[in-house]
Amino acid sequence: MEDAEKKHPLIEVWNTYPGVRQSGKKNLSIPPIERIIGEMFAIGEYYYYVLNLTNSTLSHHHENILKLHGLKKYPENLKEVIDLTHPDDIEFVMKAEQTVIQKMVEIGLKHQLYTKASYCFRMKTASGKYELFHHQAIPTMEDEHGQLVQSINIHTNINHITKENPHTVLVSGIGHRKDFHQVNLDCKVDDELLESLTKRENEILSLIAKGYSGPEIAKILILSEHTVRTHRKNILRKTKSRNSKELLKKAFENGLI
Structure with missing residues (x-):
């Protein structure tokens, strides 16, 4: 995170969340992806990657990320994924993440491993066009102090279903949690x-x-x-x-x- 080239606009947002560990932690184990896939929507081509929240590095990528975005190698840092986002959608993504943080604080940090956040934004595809993707983030690991250090992000191309972004953030419960918090950031x-x-x-x-x-x-x-x-x-x-x-x-x- 000290490398300016690796910084991205979400770092400043995440630093406001008391549930995220701030210092870098490089080696994290792979989350139970088989269980997590059961919690996701995949109405179209999708991929996932594991995000280390302490230093924004990525690992355990699904191979579809290369095909869908026309990449030659797997991205190593979240900045490389954010760089694929439509420039006009960056502000919404930052507001969406701020909304997720606010809702997680309301729900209670002790429940953060049993929640899922989702919203939509446009990403550049292999064709060079921007298409609508559905983003899902599922926390998967805390450190010994209960601070979040890892999540798995899933991106599904839903451009064939709709091209309209609702600008809505959904934070829902998984497993035994039945939370359903919906925040419209566009009022449309x-x-x-x-x-x-x-x-x-x-x-x-x-x-x-x-x-x-x-x-x-x-x-x-x-x-x-x-x-x-x-x-x-x-x-x-x-x-x-x-x-x-x-x-x-x-x-x-x-x-x-």
């Missing part, structure tokens, strides 16, 4: 749509986005298949969606996932 989403879905319907929507079938959702939530079908019909009706594809488009555009 359909507030009526957002308020119409119940907590259970939002939960089912997230599982639909993960690709789970009705019977699988019923098993996960310990519900009858009939109840899941009823919830799905209600979700489609409330969002004015004709099918799952249209539902996912509206869900991304309204920052529901």
Whole structure:
């Protein structure tokens, strides 16, 4: 972090978060990626990388990062990934990270390993064009003092679903946590749509986005298949969606996932 070429605009934001360790820590073990993949949405081509939050270095990259962005080698520092972000979206990304920090402080740092943050922004692809990506960040490791030292970031190209960035930040619980905190930073989403879905319907929507079938959702939530079908019909009706594809488009555009 002392190297000016490796500094990036998020360092200053992260330094305001009491849950992040400030000093460098170079060697970290790989997080349980198999478990984490189960918590992510991948409605399109995606990749992930492990981020060392103490020095912004990257490791354990998914190979798709090379293909999607036309890179010749794996990026070693987060600055290289941020440099792929559309210049007009940098300010939003910084505000989004500030919002995540505020919500994490409200939730409580002791719960930070059971949360996930997500939002969208444009990134440069191998074609040279900027396309919309869905960003998810899942904390994976604390040090002995409970300070965050590692996360895994997942980027999914959703340009084929929507090109509209909702400018919405979502902080949700994973595992036993049921948090669902949504902050609109642009005030252009359909507030009526957002308020119409119940907590259970939002939960089912997230599982639909993960690709789970009705019977699988019923098993996960310990519900009858009939109840899941009823919830799905209600979700489609409330969002004015004709099918799952249209539902996912509206869900991304309204920052529901």
